[in-house]
Amino acid sequence: MRNSFGHIFTLTTFGESHGRAVGGIVDGMPPMIDVDFGFIQNELDRRKPGQSDITTQRKEADKVEFLSGIFNGKTTGTPIAFIVWNSDQRSNDYDNLKDVFRPSHADFTYFKKYGIRDYRGGGRASARESVARVVGGALAKLVLNKLRITVKAFTSKVGNVEFKDHYSKIDFNLIDTNPVRCPDLNVAEKMINLIQQVKNEGDTIGGIISCVISNCPVGLGEPQFSKFHADLGGAMLGINAAKGFEYGMGFNGVENRGSQMNDLFINNNGNISTNTNFSGGVQGGITNGQDVFFRVAFKPVATILKPQSTIDKNGVTKVLNINGRHDPCVLPRAVPIVEAMAAMVVLDHMLLNNAYKL
Numbered sequence: 001m002r003n004s005f006g007h008i009f010t011l012t013t014f015g016e017s018h019g020r021a022v023g024g025i026v027d028g029m030p031p032m033i034d035v036d037f038g039f040i041q042n043e044l045d046r047r048k049p050g051q052s053d054i055t056t057q058r059k060e061a062d063k064v065e066f067l068s069g070i071f072n073g074k075t076t077g078t079p080i081a082f083i084v085w086n087s088d089q090r091s092n093d094y095d096n097l098k099d100v101f102r103p104s105h106a107d108f109t110y111f112k113k114y115g116i117r118d119y120r121g122g123g124r125a126s127a128r129e130s131v132a133r134v135v136g137g138a139l140a141k142l143v144l145n146k147l148r149i150t151v152k153a154f155t156s157k158v159g160n161v162e163f164k165d166h167y168s169k170i171d172f173n174l175i176d177t178n179p180v181r182c183p184d185l186n187v188a189e190k191m192i193n194l195i196q197q198v199k200n201e202g203d204t205i206g207g208i209i210s211c212v213i214s215n216c217p218v219g220l221g222e223p224q225f226s227k228f229h230a231d232l233g234g235a236m237l238g239i240n241a242a243k244g245f246e247y248g249m250g251f252n253g254v255e256n257r258g259s260q261m262n263d264l265f266i267n268n269n270g271n272i273s274t275n276t277n278f279s280g281g282v283q284g285g286i287t288n289g290q291d292v293f294f295r296v297a298f299k300p301v302a303t304i305l306k307p308q309s310t311i312d313k314n315g316v317t318k319v320l321n322i323n324g325r326h327d328p329c330v331l332p333r334a335v336p337i338v339e340a341m342a343a344m345v346v347l348d349h350m351l352l353n354n355a356y357k358l
Helices: 037-047 091-097 107-114 120-125 127-146 172-177 185-200 228-237 331-356
Strands: 010-015 021-027 064-066 080-085 150-158 207-214 242-247 265-268 271-274 292-298 308-311 317-320
Touching: 010 127, 021 127, 037 064, 037 127, 037 331, 080 127, 107 120, 120 127, 127 150, 127 331, 150 172, 150 185, 150 331, 207 331, 228 242, 228 292, 228 331, 292 331
Parallel strands: none
Antiparallel strands: 010 021, 021 080, 064 080, 150 207, 207 292, 242 292, 265 271, 308 317
16 A cells, blocks of 8 residues: 655655544655744644534544654754544444445445455545645645745535635635635635535535645646646545546636637746636646646545445445444535645655756
8 A cells, every 4th residue: 555645755644543543754854944833733723623513523633743853943854753643533433334335435445455444434544644644734835835835725616506706816814714615705605504404414515626826936847757737636636535636727628729728928027927827837747837726626425324225245235324423525624635735746846856956
């Protein structure tokens, strides 16, 4: 099982949903970076469960404990190990899942691949693992912040409720002022109401998270097998429940013609720029200095509180009734995960670019 992410800036994660802890090791972190522990904890607080009525009611403090790689408040350039202890597991809620496979979950595929699975809360397949990704992303953000590179994600669609304004019109300060993390408070209220309705029905719903990387330098990305958008897409599709990725105009541009979609070059006070950004900040797999804009589609959470027909490991048909605490919609807590993965991709490619410099 591959548990590491990145080329030079790497994150290796460990732990299960109902194990003693989750955590990771970050390698390739530049030295002499001031570590803002409050900032890192705030990123974790944005992801943690139990933060509102529209998220799972599992209660975890998600306090990160750093074990190495930091001295006198600065990174040392050595591996940064960290751990977050689990404290609110209710493993008995999953006893009835020991021998059955939840529809559209990882139960069946894990069992067939490894011959064994941790059925408590999904084990390694649980979104609990994303705690480590948020810590890794927060460390990457500490470097990007020094370079004034920002990564901002927000919920742009839940079910059929959509925020349609261009990201250039967004007040990003409004994103975290509501539980669903939509920058339009009127649209956010409609999203929250829809999620609450679905939750009351014992069901789940999906949606879309949009993200913009601003002040991204020109030249990130390799020309073929580590194209920037390919690594970015891989990072996003590696998030639990992610089902689709597009950047720039994406699928919306297929009906247009080249004459409508080409980003024409202009001289912007001596700097070469483009007058549009249909490409989403990436051309030929390499960033062009414009904002990198992308969207990630998330499916409805597979675990629902309605009876479902399924199969056990012996092939016998069963009626499955699930207990436990689950998110009716993954998007509110996935926003900081999307930011974290994007931040790690940006920093990783910046370090990779330095390999060309003597």
